[in-house]
Amino acid sequence: MKRKMLLALAAMTLAGSALAAAAPVGKGDPVKGKQIVDQVCAACHGADGNSVASANPTLAGQHQKYLYSQLKAFKAGTRKNPIMMGMAAPLSDDDMWNVTAYFSQQKIKPREAADKSLQALGKKVYRVGNPVTGVPACMACHAPNGAGMPDQFPRVGSQHAGYILKQLNDFKAGTDRQHPTMSDVASRMSDAEMKAVADYISGLR
Incomplete structure (x- = not known):
């Protein structure tokens, strides 16, 4: 079982490296990015990337390459979401770098976990995993404080709990989101x- 856990963590590292390699290096212009955000993104994700609705992820402080790779996936149709696919369709490559440069530089607003009764189990899964069922510790890739690893794994700390839960269910169903490691x-x-x-995760900072 220990060997399986190590293999799973190795697979996650390789998958993250592949994701990072898929996105070219680019800096973008946050000033130009803000113009697009104000016109297109702010209604759902907030002008500063801190969304108020749990259905819409907070993007403030997210790693730029991760945001860029997700916009590319929406535009290509490999990540399924009708609204985001439509929003990403007209964006040029420069637009995507500019938008992601802006969001990545914004400060995320920390939030508190909503249900204290879930903290013990949530902490165990996040920090230790479940060796019996082969679930690896989430922090192995997303860091103990949920900050993720730049160019590899996304920031998850202070994200809406409802959004995180939906993504996990989507990975499990293999419908709107497909990723070998996360699906497994x-x-x-x-x-x-x-x-x-x-x-x-929503209470991590």
């Missing part, structure tokens, strides 16, 4: 574990 991890998690870890 989510498929091993119970509904209770997903709900608890999502709530725990």
Whole structure:
């Protein structure tokens, strides 16, 4: 079982490296990015990237290459979301770098976990995983404080619990989101574990 856990972590590292390699290096212009954000993105994600609705992810402080890779995926249709696919369609490559440069430089607003009764299980899954079912510790890739790893794994700390939970369910279902590593991890998690870890993550900072 220990060997399986190590293999799973190795696979996650390789997957993250591949994702980083897929996105070219680019800096972008946050001033130009803000113009697009104000016109297109702010209604759902907030003018500073801190969304108020749990259905819309907070993008402030997210790693630029991760945001860029997701916009590319929406535009290509490899990540399924009708609204975001439509929003990404007219964006040029420079537009995407500019928007992601702006969001990545914004300060994320920390939030508190909503359900204290879920914290014990959520903390266990996030920090230790579940060796019995082969669920690796989330912090191995997303860091103990949820900050992720630049160019490899996204920031998850202070994200809406409802959004995190939906993404885990989507990975598990393999419909709107498909990623070999995350789909495998989510498929091993119970509904209770997903709900608890999502709530725990929302309080990380």
